[in-house]
Amino acid sequence: MARTFDISDLIDRARRSEPRAVARLISLVEDNSPHLREVAAALAPLTGRAEVVGITGPPGAGKSTSTSALVTSLRAKGKRVGVLAIDPSSPFSGGALLGDRIRMQEHATDPGVFIRSMATRGHLGGLAVATPQALRVLDAAGCDVVIIETVGVGQSEVDIVSLADTTVVLLAPGMGDGIQAAKAGILEVADVFVVNKADRDGADATVRDLKYMISLGRREIRGAKWRQPIVKTVASRGEGVDEVLDAIASHRQWMAEHGELEDRRRARAAGEVEAIAVETLRARLGDVHGGDKLERLAKQVAAGDLDPYAAADSLIEAVRAD
């Protein structure tokens, strides 16, 4: 099925909502293809328009259901929506573009929705590089909103989701340990809190706990304070979902007024550039002398003849001299 590779044609087709063109572009930026740099250069001027929303929270909070409900609500408003589901433990490497996640299947046949599972079987740097590139594709393809959702709960996934313009942290009543875990790494990235499954016992107590935590540690940005709102939802029935979108819109407006949006996007770009540079250097480290150098150093380290810091110095020197 080889045919002439035409990037501008591919991008045109992606912008006309052809799912296969979008999928192809994402694969091109994910798989480190020889065309990657060419694609990246072609995408750059088309990006920056999509609103980027991150959704994270402990397992069981209802992230997938909430994402699906948000997509429904955004579609009702006529928005084109992209979803990047970060799932490092997923067996789908790459994943089908449409309908690859059970709870999202209601959107599978909607040409205004693009869904992509971001899985990595390798180390995390891969995900840190691939996710912003997939975001660029969806942005360039004309998505009005891109939702980045984590399925996993590792710090790395939280880091990736928090690259969004607005980060929504989802909790559910009576999660005890979940909230404990959330307290640590997740709460501090929240711009909007959602207490999902609000029809369950303990929802008000969860809201109260959150209010208390917010009162303790509200973030200060440029002297102004964004007061993180708490929205109650029952995502499975679509209740409160429009209020979540309102809270996201308020946060966006607040950011625009305080110069925070540009700051975040610059920080996201910096992280993206750094991740690519680190991965490029990592590849070079592995390649020095056809990989022999690292192998020889590792043997010495494993034998206790060399410490790993001295070995790392020697590896870096070898890359420099290569």
Add this chain to the structure above:
Amino acid sequence: MARTFDISDLIDRARRSEPRAVARLISLVEDNSPHLREVAAALAPLTGRAEVVGITGPPGAGKSTSTSALVTSLRAKGKRVGVLAIDPSSPFSGGALLGDRIRMQEHATDPGVFIRSMATRGHLGGLAVATPQALRVLDAAGCDVVIIETVGVGQSEVDIVSLADTTVVLLAPGMGDGIQAAKAGILEVADVFVVNKADRDGADATVRDLKYMISLGRREIRGAKWRQPIVKTVASRGEGVDEVLDAIASHRQWMAEHGELEDRRRARAAGEVEAIAVETLRARLGDVHGGDKLERLAKQVAAGDLDPYAAADSLIEAVRAD
């Protein structure tokens, strides 16, 4: 409290089981102290003796309880034990050496047990560097066994735990989604399977599912096959825990017979050296021209004037020229 810094004295005291000396050494390798390289060099010849066991599994499988039960059993056999609890979402950065984890508190006053929570609030590279260094300290301090346990479930934590000589994957009956998630990233790193909470309904079904999965994808190493055993436990009552230790010992013997132990340790050393080299280079990338270079490039990328790959190339060039 400043006093002359004497590494060999510190190491001597750590080898005499002084918890504060062990804690101090771990902090020195974790915190990128000016003495780090000196400490690393002093530790290297003392390492390689400890048996390293990794414990991972989905949330709710009972990892902490199982670790605690294994510690009890190892202590009854007179072994000195170190525990590194990988918890990227923990609020304890560094953490107290003793009794910093609730379920491990029964071991808090035992001088033959060292417990350390490995938390990171930064990016993951930090954990990938710090964990093997802490392992080196516990090894050099004379621990017979070091257990590396994950609390989180991200791929990164699984990667770190799988650096062990033997990796134990813990499941519990009726976890549905948990096993689904586990199937993907966790099962393939298992050397020993444990079905914990085996007094619950569905334990036999879980064992059956596991056997089926093992039959599908058994790992081949050098033509020989290690048949992953499945051990049933009720860790909260200590049931089956000695059988887990037996399974670990069998795996160890099998590895010794097939040259696998050296291979794994060399691979671990290679990963360690690479992680240190990558973090060193990452720091240099951030430092070029006092951080200005990355900031300038990020601005151009955020504005769509430059693609991130071209920016990364430019950043790497600047480091080289610096």
